[in-house]
Amino acid sequence: MNNASTALKVAAGIFLTIALITIVVILFMSAQEATKTAQSNFAQIQTELSSTSYTVYDNTKVSGSQVLNSLRKYQTDEQFGIQVKTGKNPSGVWYFTTVNTSTSSDQYGSVETGKPAGALTSAQDQSSSNYINPSGTFHSEIIRDKSNVIRAIVFEQN
Structure with a gap:
């Protein structure tokens, strides 16, 4: 019985570790997408700001x-x-x-x-x-x- 209890604890620990790694990977991937979107938006804002000094003459x-x-x-x-x-x-x-x-x-x-x-x-x-x-x-x-x-x-x- 002692061996079965230890095996269940080890299996639960492995399962929790895999679940935690999966969650971290998913969060990292979604953060990468958010970063790409933010960089794209920032570049667009930067382009608009650089042309604002000229648009007064439009x-x-x-x-x-x-x-x-x-x-x-x-x-x-x-x-x-x-x-x-x-x-x-x-x-x-x-x-x-x-x-x-x-x-x-x-x-x-x-x-x-x-x-x-x-x-x-x-x-x-x-x-x-x-x-x-x-x-x-x-x-x-x-x-x-x-x-x-x-x-x-x-x-x-x-």
């Missing part, structure tokens, strides 16, 4: 001084361009980086390397055709590439 009217401020603000951003179309220069000039805005092109929204871009000093020179009047009004538009990444802002003077 299809809105801004003043010339705001255009000049955006030129100063984004001049260090690589892979990002700003086009300003003024009354004296309706075709516009790209600042810092040139971006393809041809809707008929397969490369819409792509950064064009090797193309010269305008200098900020010409935007502030009243004798230049690229002069941005601080009191003027401009319509702004955001250019996104095929991956939905914001690549440029286009300002057109009214």
